[in-house]
Amino acid sequence: MILLFPEPFEICVLVLAVLILVALYRLVAGPTSPDRVVALDAINTLVVGIMFALGVIFRENIFVDVAILYAVLSFIGTIYYAWYIGGRYT
Amino acid sequence: MIIEPLIAICIIIGLVFSALGIFGLIRFPDVYTRLHAETKATTFGSIFIGLAVILYALFRWDDAGEGISLAAHVLIGIIILMVTNATGSHAIARAAYKSGQKPDPSVTDALADVEP
Amino acid sequence: MIAFLVTTxxxxxxxxxxxxxxxxxxxxxxxELGAGIVLSLLVGAVSSRFFCKERSVRMANPVRILRLLIYVLILFPLEMARANLDVAYRVITGRIRPGIIRIHPELQTDLGILMLANSITLTPGTLTVAADEKTGDLFIHLINIPEGLEKKEIVKTSDLFSFFDLPAWIRRIAE
Known part of the structure; x- marks a missing residue:
């Protein structure tokens, strides 16, 4: 069984990009603001997965470093949205 | 020879679980159940895509040292992803409850006695 | 001072x-080495009071570190895979029975409660909604409550996991 690598990673990036477009529906339509934050969180996780795969496609370590930073910064963003919606922890 | 099918299986598992998480996000009725599908399934999917990248970097990279370095980076990324996604979904659920959203189809609600 | 050194x-x-x-x-x-030393001194000075909040050296015990590795590498991924298959089944069929229940984990330390809350969020079809800091109780949203479990006032934690008794392991690691 011969697979032409890294083409499977390119397919992976393509499918994840389509999934991000599907999640954008919930981001735009979601009836309340917590729904929108949930959709944003899902998009952030998928973007981290895409960056892992892009590191293989372009043969660059820097994509994975950016993915780590993106994960941490998106977490901080999620925490701030949670403060904005529900008030700070006491 | 066994590495390529293994990588392909990891990628397929990752894509299937990511897709299930997004469809749960579209399909479920209220914010808590959406959060369930999104947090668990997309985190699991991204972890499997990271595992595929680790396998490829360890066994099919031109420069062995650089491959090991890439695998270590992806491992740290996976650990950070697990911790931050769990904590972040906890924060969103708490904020949604504080902002007044009740779990809509719900059998029981023990929190309603404590926090009206 | 010890907290600052450990963090750095x-x-x-x-x-x-x-x-x-x-x-x-x-x-x-x-x-890289020079920049790393300067940066880790700076970050350690700022964040040591969050990173080492509890003044104890309990986690320096190698047996606890070994148990933590077993927990993270073997037990937790198995539970996580089972929970993901369960959620996949719920997404496809749409059969859900959601609700919020209250559990009493009997954990005292901050690290123990943090580990249990994060494990619950990623594993057994549940999600931690709130934590009562006085009694240490957790309020948990389950996507599929088993029949009869909603009658109980406070649910035992070992009812939530299917393969292993993860709260007992966390007690052995962090208490």
């Missing part, structure tokens, strides 16, 4: 792993 060394080791292979001095270059 931890951050410096993380920095060394992330920049390995950059130069000639071993695996690292002089510039």
């Amino acid at each position: 060394v931890f951050i410096f080791i993380l920095y060394l792993i992330l920049t390995a292979g950059s130069g000639t001095l071993g695996l690292w270059s002089y510039e």
Whole structure:
């Protein structure tokens, strides 16, 4: 069984990009603001997965470093949205 | 020879679980159940895509040292992803409850006695 | 002071792993090492009071570290895979029975409650909504409550997991 690598990673990036477009529906339509934050969180996780795969496609370590930073910064963003919606922890 | 099918299986598992998480996000009725599908399934999917990248970097990279370095980076990324996604979904659920959203189809609600 | 040292060394080791292979001095270059020392001193000074909030050296015991590795590498991924298959089944069929229940985990330390809350969020079809800090009780949203479990006032934690008794393991690691 011969697979032409890294083409499977390119397919992976393509499918994840389509999934991000599907999640954008919930981001735009979601009836309340917590729904929108949930959709944003899902998009952030998928973007981290895409960056892992892009590191293989372009043969660059820097994509994975950016993915780590993106994960941490998106977490901080999620925490701030949670403060904005529900008030700070006491 | 066994590495390529293994990588392909990891990628397929990752894509299937990511897709299930997004469809749960579209399909479920209220914010808590959406959060369930999104947090668990997309985190699991991204972890499997990271595992595929680790396998490829360890066994099919031109420069062995650089491959090991890439695998270590992806491992740290996976650990950070697990911790931050769990904590972040906890924060969103708490904020949604504080902002007044009740779990809509719900059998029981023990929190309603404590926090009206 | 000990908290500052532990935080600085931890951050410096993380920095060394992330920049390995950059130069000639071993695996690292002089510039990376200098920048790493300065940065980890700065970050350690700022964040030591969050990172080492509890003043105890309980987690320095190698047996506890070994148990933590077993927990993270073997037990937790199995439970996580089972929970994901369960959620996949719920997404496809749409059969859900959601609700919020209250559990009493009997954990005293902050690290124990943090580990249990994060494990619950990623594993058994549940999600931690709130934590009562006085009694240590957790309020948990389940996507599929088993029949009869909603009648109980406070649910035992071992009812939530299917393969292993994860709360007992967390008690052995962090208490």
